[in-house]
Amino acid sequence: MLYIVIGFLWTSIWLYLLLGGADFGAGILELVSKREDRHTARHTLYRTIGPVWEANHMWLIIAIVILFVGFPRIYTTMSIFVHIPLVAMLLGIIARGTAFVFRHYDAVEDHMQEVYNRIFIYSSAITPFFLGIIAASTVSSNIDPSANDFMSAYVYSWLNAFGIAVGLFTVCICGFLAAIYIIGEISEEAEKQRFIRLAKRMVIAAFISGALVFLAAHYEHIPLLDWIFGHWIGSVAIVAASISLIVLWRSLGRGHTIRIRLLAGFQVSMILFAATYIHFPKIVLLKGGSALSLLSDAGTEKTMESLALALLIGSLFILPALFYLLYSFEKRKANVDH
């Protein structure tokens, strides 16, 4: 039962990164687009992401609920020591979610649109940045439950070069996912070329920020290289991701919508896998070498049993409905295009 719950936890984090990530990325693309190009980005974004927008963000809620029901110590430790970036991320989520809907549902189109757009664009970048920082804090061994001054308990736990680099990397990954996604949705040729160029630029940015992550890790004495390349599984994951990146680069612009989406999803999954697998079952590394573990910090058996049951029953309802939603809007889009 415990492993079922862990499976669901990993899956919801993974899907949030992919789907929520593409969603954040759409705002990031608006940010890096020229002003006059923003309009199409916005329009395409709304048409393609609109129907699944709420559902994409449910994965975060599912992950949080699994954490606080099944792994309360992990949830509370993070809540206490990474409070500040969590609040920053929440503010980002509020600003982004509301601005997205407000700009579409405002009955009058006037200068307010510009205000919503600004808020939407900036919060689309800020939210994944802090998500990255929070993720980095779980492996940087800077969370110190025995700290007794404010800075080392609540600030240095997450504020360091490594965290910032991971934050930037997350932002780039989101932009990359969105660009890949949107390419398949555009039929007009000049537009398509523009997004292909954007996607390539995002790949380069992700590459650079990825390199920064390794440099920062080295600087902060985090043995990231050992973690990833110290075990054949990590190395295989990274090599697979690199090869698929090359294939993807070459397939861009040749109209293989499905193939490039799968490849992009595959790369991001491999990165997440390489970054988490090595520590399993540990999930939050604490200062001084101890860690919170998915196995030994789980709730009682009875709790895990009912949680797993609730998740299984839930997915029985959710998955078919979600697939049908995606399928029917995909099908109808095709009808409209032709």
Added chain:
Amino acid sequence: MDDFLAARSQMALSLGFHIVFACIGMVMPFFMAVAHYKWLKSGLAVYKNVTKAWSKGVAIFFATGAVSGTVLSFELGLLWPTFMEHAGPIFGMPFSLEGTAFFIEAIALGFFLYGWGKFNPWFHWFTGVVVGISGLVSGILVVAANAWMNSPTGFQYIDGKYLDIDPIQAMFNDAWFSQALHMSLAAFVATGFAVAGVHAFMILRGKNVLFHQKAFRIAAIFACIAAVLQPLSGDISAKDVGKRQPAKLAAMEAHFHTEKQASLIVGGLVHEKKETVQYALKIPGLLSWMAHGDFQASVTGLDQIPKENHPPVAITHYAFQVMVGLGMMLLALALVYFVALWKKRTWLNRTWLYRLFVWAIPLGFLAIEAGWMVTEIGRQPWIIYGVMRTADAVTPMPGIAYSFYLFTAVYLSLTVIVIFLLYRQIKMVGKLYDQSGEIS
């Protein structure tokens, strides 16, 4: 502001904000389903226009409800980590099921909002109904979690340890039914009167009258039926509170001294130190009857409860008075409307009737906020009744006051923007949803 007070205020602010959007998200889909149904059955365009106009408003409320709910699920840990560390595994069952309900709601909403003209009309209608049902189910589930804080079961508390955890038993605690029933009705009352009032206002303005009359009637009928049931369910709640939380009941009634044939205290000025109530209307025996169904029964007063376990009396009492007072007013308005429907159809053309509804716009929501203050403040000083104190649950992180100011600013601005957007939606009805242009 000290950190403990700031944390409590931030929690209350976030919940008080979320509940408004949650209620609307729970109830509006039902209103839309009725209008939608009438359109599919009758083919009258006005019902389609009402459905569409409502669905735009609802999308705005949904998004705000969803983000504020997301914030809440983090805030429980950000503000009350010690509580969540122990309570999470016990009362988590309704939250994990709620996740499913939200998900289904979000999926169905995708179909409904983006599916106009793309699906079989009855399938499209059905997805709207699913939005409503799953919203209602999620409301009931989350209230079951809150009910557990009032009547914790499903575990043994021995030497500071929480043993023998049974999440299912915790979900079906003693308070879940009375609270869930009362809350669901409250959502219909508050949303119904608010929506009916807005349309009543537009009817008085004489713009798009047919459109607004159809919308008004659907909302008003829901609201009035719920408003009649609400005091009955409130009575169930009061009896239940009397059984499981005598301190809360005593605080609600400012009932300082245990007595037989206890009188119901209406209004009055509470002196917590002197333990007296001035200028109140006292109805002998009624409290005994309300709490125990017997005019002679003895009702536990605060004197039976150790001082350190007293909830704040004055504010609980006032909040209770506000809720019941508003409930009675809305009940009266509901009865007037039923008389108008069944006996005096001419009243339906009178402006005073619509004026009354305009005045009632905020009342249901005020009653909801007051009711939650009764429930939550009346539970103090406990976060888990009789088990864990709120003061022991708060986060060790200092500086929560700043986070409270920040969230206050955010929620205030959101409130302003949502009202602004709604105002624009309503102003544009003539252009966007009802071009018949009829003016009376």
